[in-house]
Amino acid sequence: MGIQPELRLQMYETMLRIRRFEEETAALFAAGDLPGFVHLSIGQEAVPTGICAALDPADTITATHRGHGHILAKGADMGRMMAELMGKRTGYCAGKGGSMHISSLDLGVLGANGILGAGQPIAVGAALSARLLGEERISVTFFGEGASAQGGVHEAMNLAAVWKLPVVFVAEINGWAELSPYSDHVSVPSLVDRAAGYGIDAASVDGTDVEAVLDGAREAVERCRSGEGPVLLEARTQRWHGHFEGDRQLYRPEGEVAALPELYDPLVLQSDRLLELGIASEAELDAIERRVAEEVAEAVLFGRNSPESAPEDALLHVYSTDGRGGAA
Amino acid sequence: MKYYAAIREALRCELERDPRVFFMGEDVGKPGGIYAQSRGLQEEFGVERVRDTPAGELGFMGAAVGAALTGARPVVEISFADFIPVCLDQLVNQAAKIRYMSGGQARVPLTVVTFGGAGRNAGPQHSGSYEALLGSIPGLRVVMPSTPYDVQGFLKAAIRDDDPTIVILNKALLGLADDSEAGVEPIPFGEAAVRREGEDVTIVAWSAMVHTALEAADRLAAEDGVSAEVIDLRSIQPLDGETIGASARKTGRVVTVQETVSFAGIGAEVAAEVSRRAFGWLDAPVQIVGPPFTPVPFSKLMEEFVLPDAGSIVRAVREIL
Ligand SMILES: Cc1ncc(C[n+]2csc(CCOP(=O)(O)OP(=O)(O)O)c2C)c(N)n1
Numbered sequence: 195m196g197i198q199p200e201l202r203l204q205m206y207e208t209m210l211r212i213r214r215f216e217e218e219t220a221a222l223f224a225a226g227d228l229p230g231f232v233h234l235s236i237g238q239e240a241v242p243t244g245i246c247a248a249l250d251p252a253d254t255i256t257a258t259h260r261g262h263g264h265i266l267a268k269g270a271d272m273g274r275m276m277a278e279l280m281g282k283r284t285g286y287c288a289g290k291g292g293s294m295h296i297s298s299l300d301l302g303v304l305g306a307n308g309i310l311g312a313g314q315p316i317a318v319g320a321a322l323s324a325r326l327l328g329e330e331r332i333s334v335t336f337f338g339e340g341a342s343a344q345g346g347v348h349e350a351m352n353l354a355a356v357w358k359l360p361v362v363f364v365a366e367i368n369g370w371a372e373l374s375p376y377s378d379h380v381s382v383p384s385l386v387d388r389a390a391g392y393g394i395d396a397a398s399v400d401g402t403d404v405e406a407v408l409d410g411a412r413e414a415v416e417r418c419r420s421g422e423g424p425v426l427l428e429a430r431t432q433r434w435h436g437h438f439e440g441d442r443q444l445y446r447p448e449g450e451v452a453a454l455p456e457l458y459d460p461l462v463l464q465s466d467r468l469l470e471l472g473i474a475s476e477a478e479l480d481a482i483e484r485r486v487a488e489e490v491a492e493a494v495l496f497g498r499n500s501p502e503s504a505p506e507d508a509l510l511h512v513y514s515t516d517g518r519g520g521a522a
Numbered sequence: 523m524k525y526y527a528a529i530r531e532a533l534r535c536e537l538e539r540d541p542r543v544f545f546m547g548e549d550v551g552k553p554g555g556i557y558a559q560s561r562g563l564q565e566e567f568g569v570e571r572v573r574d575t576p577a578g579e580l581g582f583m584g585a586a587v588g589a590a591l592t593g594a595r596p597v598v599e600i601s602f603a604d605f606i607p608v609c610l611d612q613l614v615n616q617a618a619k620i621r622y623m624s625g626g627q628a629r630v631p632l633t634v635v636t637f638g639g640a641g642r643n644a645g646p647q648h649s650g651s652y653e654a655l656l657g658s659i660p661g662l663r664v665v666m667p668s669t670p671y672d673v674q675g676f677l678k679a680a681i682r683d684d685d686p687t688i689v690i691l692n693k694a695l696l697g698l699a700d701d702s703e704a705g706v707e708p709i710p711f712g713e714a715a716v717r718r719e720g721e722d723v724t725i726v727a728w729s730a731m732v733h734t735a736l737e738a739a740d741r742l743a744a745e746d747g748v749s750a751e752v753i754d755l756r757s758i759q760p761l762d763g764e765t766i767g768a769s770a771r772k773t774g775r776v777v778t779v780q781e782t783v784s785f786a787g788i789g790a791e792v793a794a795e796v797s798r799r800a801f802g803w804l805d806a807p808v809q810i811v812g813p814p815f816t817p818v819p820f821s822k823l824m825e826e827f828v829l830p831d832a833g834s835i836v837r838a839v840r841e842i843l
Contacts, residue, residue, distance in 0.1 A: 254592060256588075285625070286624075286625065286627075287623055287624050287625035287627070288625030288626065289625070290622055290623055290624070290625045291623045291624065291625065295623040295624075297620075297623070297624045297627060297628065298627070299591075299624065299627045299628055300627075304588065304591055304592070305620065305623070305624065305628075307616075308615075309611055309615050309616070312584065312611055312612065312615060312616055314584070315580065315581045315582075315583070315584020315585050315587070315588065315612065316584050316585070316587050316588035316591065316612075316616065317588060318581070318584065318585040318588060319584060319585035319586055319587055319588020319589035319590070319591070319592070319594075319596075320588045320589070320591065320592045321588075322585055322588070322589045322594070323588070323589040323590075323592040323593055323594035324592070325570070326542075326544055326570055326571070326589070326594050327542065327593055327594060329593075333588075345580055346580050346581065346584060346611070349578040349580050349581025349582075349584070350581055350584065350585075352576060352578065352581065353575075353576060353578065353581040353582060353585060356576055510626065511621055511622045511624075511625060511626035512621070512622055512660050512661055513621075513661070513663075513685045514621065514629050514683075514684035514685050515684075515685075516626075
């Protein structure tokens, strides 16, 4: 199946939205305007973009601590994302989640997760409920090589395979887990090598090329929808920024980080392709750039102008009755 | 009805009532459960709704959380409460926090049924209950039924509730019978039950220890002419401070008794409630009866040595009379 020109362009815009949103996030964090931890996915935009482009709105995803891209690609509103990063009442989670725990149930975003290896069993459950309730949706879960060392990932793959559930396990391999390299966490050259142990299908794609990711995702999604069980899709990509903002990456080989944009920029790859194939002109790409810049500026403004959460809102949402635990 | 059969009755009722409900765990489907607690349910409701799982608690507990988040109402059995630590992340960081972290968007209507309790020579890794651990997690509810009636009522309440609830059953009570029949209504969380009224001392217990406390109350009446009130907490989280306080104001003396170690335990919470609500009425300090700070040993002699029995409760009461 070919890729429609509009979709090629749209994926470029989605990647650009993620890039500019996160660049702004980095700047706000550096200026001391954002509290807490922030993990950025700059350089990895093609992975969530290509994956989510293969999904239906009803399909669900679980994201990671490095999840802004996953959530934006699933259709999130930048303003509500920014408001959440700022801990504001208008954020997706009313300021209770922050960067590492954004969810939007309406968009099928079951949650970013601060716990490695926790989203994968949850994703299996989303696929299980789809089957039980007779709903035509599939479940996608993102994780990295670091998380791949977690037992939860193993159990989830085994469970999805034993029960033949429609789950796409997306291994986003960016070369690093926190401050240590792939080889400290994984003993095989590719996670695809593990798939045989679960009896599931697996493929590896170039995670810098959004169209390669989309192709792999379409195939995986197709298998899931036709009831053939789970699929593992590995996307090899690059983490440009530190593990968290403020991490100077002194542990990486000299020159590696500086060379990344030249070698692995998913945006440049796609814009070159769009220009080459005559799908977009320089002027059209400029227009997209301006539109995205405006969206980001508005998002920041929305966040800044949004009301703070009331301190006592901390007491809400523990239980669905909003009642509290403790002694009655 | 017997305690184990009440489990099956509640499950059957809820599976019938709501197509979103499903039950899963190790050997609960085709084999019908190690205690026959789900015998016949798979034949009745099918393999999708009464599901055998692989032996990977972290995976299937996580799957239950995910299913609960997306419209189903899972009931998960963890065959021994001691296996809960294996899947604790999915309870503590996921089930308990997801609603909160989502700013109220999400609901996690998850029910966990597990078998705790000592006294069956099951050894250190098969005799725990963990109610204090689980009861200290905001977002979770914890109940510990001591009768077949309560098993039915609390299981139904848990399954109909929109929040994650852990029903800790007691292995030692599986064969216990009462005169309850099918059709028990859901019991609201956070309401203790006065199992025996009394004037001189309040004994607070939960799960199997309720029966030990009742035995002690009989002995106190017969041997000492002491009238003991026995309160069954039933619900650990939330805790019914009001009933505890009212009883303490009436009797002026409180003894709590538990099967799990007392440090950072539920007895200490009861003592705090008593002190807050009945300090001026107290004639003696609250006594907490519980095992020493050890795991539960295997040997019958050693296990009997560490677990409270009616004798230890009677002694504790005599000390403060
Ligand atoms: C259970 C758990 N252990 C450790 C951590 C700390 N931690 C956060 S991110 C990370 C590395 C993750 O690496 P990877 O899965 O490859 O994702 P990436 O950060 O590269 O996106 C670690 C160890 C955690 N959040 N959760």
